[in-house]
Amino acid sequence: MAAYPHHDIEARWQRFWADNQTFRTPTVRNGLDTSKPAYYVLDMFPYPSGAGLHVGHPEGYTATDILARYKRMRGFNVLHPMGWDAFGLPAEQYAIQTGTHPAITTKRNIERFREQLQALGFSYDWSRELATTDPDYYRWTQWIFLKLHERGLAYLDEVPVNWCEGLGTVLANEEVIDGKSERGGFPVERRYLKQWVLRITEYADRLLEDLDGLDWPTSTLEMQRHWIGRSEGAEVDFAVDGHDATITVFTTRPDTLFGATYMVLAPEHSLVAQITTDAQRPAVQDYVDETARKSDLERTEGKEKTGVFTGAYAVNPANGAPVPIWVADYVLATYGTGAIMAVPGHDVRDYAFAQAFDLPIVEVVAGGDLSAEAFVGDGPHVNSSSEYVSLDGLRNAEAKAAMLAWLEASGAGRRKVNYKLRDWLFARQRFWGEPFPVVFPEDGSGPIVLPESELPVRLPETGDYRPSGTPEGPLAAVTEWVETVAPDGRPARRETNTMPNWAGSCWYYLRYLDPKNADKLVDPAEENYWMPVDLYVGGAEHAVLHLLYARFWHKVLYDIGVVTTKEPFQKLVHQGMILGEVEYTAFRDEAGAFVSRDDVAETEEKDEMDKTIWRASDGRRVEGVRVAETEVEKKGDGFVLKSDATIRVEARAHKMSKSRGNVVNPDDVVKEYGADSLRLYEMFMGPLEQVKPWSTRGVDGVHRFLARAWRLFVDGETDGATKLSDDAPTKEQLQALHRTIQKVTDDIEAMRFNTAISAMMEFVNAATKWGALPKALAGPFVLLLAPFAPHMAEELWHRMGNTDTLAYAPWPETDARYLTSDTVEIAVQVNGKLRGTITVAADASKDDVLAQARAHENVAKYLDGAAVKKEVFVPRRLVGFVV
C-alpha cells in the first residue's frame, strides 16, 4: 500500500539524525548558547514492558515532538529527552517464573522500546537517556531519601498497611481499588508493619496553594485539591464520664456542638477498650473483631450503618449534657482523630445512624424538616445556649466564629485544619526497586542511615526473587547482601524493603538536565537555564499520584536549594486514550434468538471482560456477538440490524486489550504506512486531550495525503525528477501559502494539531489543482510539514537541493500582505436568518456594503415593504437587517 517510498526515506533520515547527532543539546557548561530562549518539553517516561510499544504511547510523544521540532525552528534551545521508568513488578514476576535477573529483562525491553521509538522519528536527545534502574541514577534517588530523612520527612512507623497475600507484598492506599489490588485484583487485608513513611502532609498547604499558578487541566487541579482535602474546623475535647480520659473530635461544624446527641469512636480507637462498660464489653469486642476481619471493600459496601453502644458517656463541653459513646465503622480511624461528635440533625451520615439506632435528633439550625432528613444548609441557630455560651439567632458563619472563640477561650477546643492527605507509605516488599540506604545493627538499636559516601547501595546481582510470603521482601533471603556492617563497625542487616515505583519518577525530569553529573544531582547552571518544564504531556491516570509526589519532592529540593522553582511542571496536558476500532455487538439468547440492546442488563465490573449480561425481562443469560458494519444501519439514536430493525445493537469502541484482541501494534502500522503516516494520523484523529477510537481507514486517509504531497514534488514514474515549477507564484498561490503558514503556526502554538493538518491538506488540494507547485512555495510548505512528517520533509528538502537538515531551518514567516484578499464574501441576514451572500471589496465602507446587500435580489424580497428597524454591520463578515 506504499504510495511513496517511505521505507527508504524513513530509514535514511533516522540514520542521518543518529549519525549527525542532529538533536543533541549540549549542556550549559559544555557550550550551549544560552542567549537563546529555553524550551523544555517532556513526555512522561514509559515503563518498558515486555509487550513493547502500544499505539497509545506515540500519541503524546508525537505531540511533544511536533512542539520540539517547531520550537527548534523558531530559534529555541529545546530539551526533549526520553528515559525509562524501569523498576516494577512485571520484570520481577518474570524473574520469579524464569530465574532471569530483572536487570537482564529490563535491558532487553529498553532496547526494544528504544528501537521502536527511534523508528517513529522522534527528535529525542538520546545522549541524555536515563533509566531509574541504573545505579548511577538511583544513587541520587537514595541521596534524596537521605535528605528527606535529614529533614525529618522520612520516618519508620508501625502503620496499618494493605497486605496483599496474592502479590506477597504491601500496597499503597492508592494501589488498592475496592479492597483489591489494582494490579491482579487480589484481596487485600490490614496488617500492622514497621515501614518507611514520608511526611508529605507537612507540605499539604504548599501543595495546595501552589496549584494556583499552574497551567494544568482543571480536572487534574480539582483532583489534587480533593486528594489533599483541606478542611477547616475545630478540635473539641469531650471528657469521659467516670474515666480519666478525654475524647478529642474533629469537626467542620463546631457551630452545631449543641446538637451533638451522641459520639462515635472508630473501632480501632485506642480508648474503646478502656471506656467500655462490663455489660457492653462482649458486644463491643465482637463488633471490633468483626470489623478488623473485614476488608475495606466489605466495610464500605454495606451502606446501612452498624455500631454498638459502649455504655460510656461523655460530657458535652458546651452545656454539660451527657452524650452516649458508640463504636461504629462509619468513622474512620485514619481521618481526623478517629472519633466524631455526631450531630444527626445536621449531618446526613449521623442522621442515618441515629435513625437506625433510635438516637435523639435535635434541631440546632432552623430551616429544615428533621422528620424527613438532616438539614445541612444555612439558617439561624436554635436550642444553642447554655450558661457558658449562646449561638441562638446566629447564622452558620457567625455561629462558627462565636463557637470557635468560646472553645479557645474556655480551653475546650481549638481551631484545626485537617487534611485527607495522609503520609506516604514509602516501602515495598519487593526485589526490583531502589534499596534504602539504611542498615539495622544486629543489637536491635534503631536504624542507621548511611552516609552519602556509601551511595549507591546496589541491588544484589543474584537472588531468589520470590516473595517470602511474609511481610519481609525477597531481599531478606539474599544473605550475603543483607549481612553487612554499620558505619561504626557493628554487624548489621540492611533494610530489605525497597522504594516504590514512584520514587524514580519523582525527579527524573531534573536528571535529564545533567544526566552524567557524578558529583551533583543536577548542576545549578543547568537547572537555572532549563527549569521549569515548559510542557509536560502524559496520561490522566497520573493526575494525582505521580504528579503530587513529584511536586512534593520538588518542594523539598527547593527547600534545600537544589532547584530554584517552586513547581516542576508549568504546563500539563493529558493525551486522551486511543480506543480500538468501533465494534458492533448484537445480543442473542441461549436459543440463538436476537435480543435488543434495550432488553440487556449487565453487572458493573471494573473490567469489561468480567461482566455478565442477561435479558432484563426474564433474567436469562445472553451473549454478545460481533456483527460486521455492513450488517447494521443507523436508526434513531442508535444502530439496528439490517435484517431486523427491531433489534438494536451496541456500537462502541472499547479499550484496547489483549483479551478483546483489538490491540493495534504500531510496528505493523509503520511497516504498512510508514512512521510519518502513523504520526500524522494520531494527530489528525481529533483533539489531543480527547478519547478517540482508532480507525485503520483513517490512517489510509492521511497516508494518501502524504502521497499527494509527495507527488507535488516528485514524479512517480521516474522518481527523483522534480516536478516543481520555476514560475513566479501568483498572488492567489501566495495567499494560499501564507494562510496555511498562519493557520499551522497558530494551531501548533495552541496544540490543535488536527486542524493544522487540515490546513496543510487544503493547501495540497489547492496545489494539486494548480498543476505545478512553484518552487517559491514548495520550500516553506516543506518546513511547515516538517514537525509532523519529518522524514518526508527532510527528503523533499534534500531533493530541493539543500545539503543540511531542516531541523534548524527558520520557521516560515507569514507575510501580512497575503493574508487579506481584495474581496470578501459577506453574509446578509434579515431578522437573523441568512437570505443571501454578496461579494464586496475588502475595504468597502459600511454604506456601500449595506447598499449592495439591499440590492441583493433575495434580500430585497424580504425587505420589500418592511420598515428596517436596525442595521447590523460586522466588517468583512456579515450585515443584518431587522425589520
Next chain:
RNA sequence: GCCGAAGUGGCGGAACGGUAGACGCAUCGGACUUAAAAUCCGCUGGGGCACCCGCCCCGUACGGGUUCGAAUCCCGUCUUCGGCACCA
C-alpha cells in the same frame, strides 16, 4: 451520591456570539484501464418547491431563556466518559 469533562451528518471531527458540518473516512457517480488496483474529477445532514442560476422549511442530546442573530452565553433535564466515594 459528589467533583470534572463532553453530547454536532453513516463515522472521526471543524466552526473569535455572525454563512453549521472545514478536513478526513465511508457511500454513490464519472474519467483513465481489456479489467482491477492506484490516481484524478464530482455528489453527499433531512424534507419540499424548482429541476437553469436557484429558493423555502427543519436541523448541533432535550426543555426554556438572553440576543437582530446561539453548537457557542444563562437556567433546568437526560445520557456518556473520567475521577472520588461513610473524609466528620
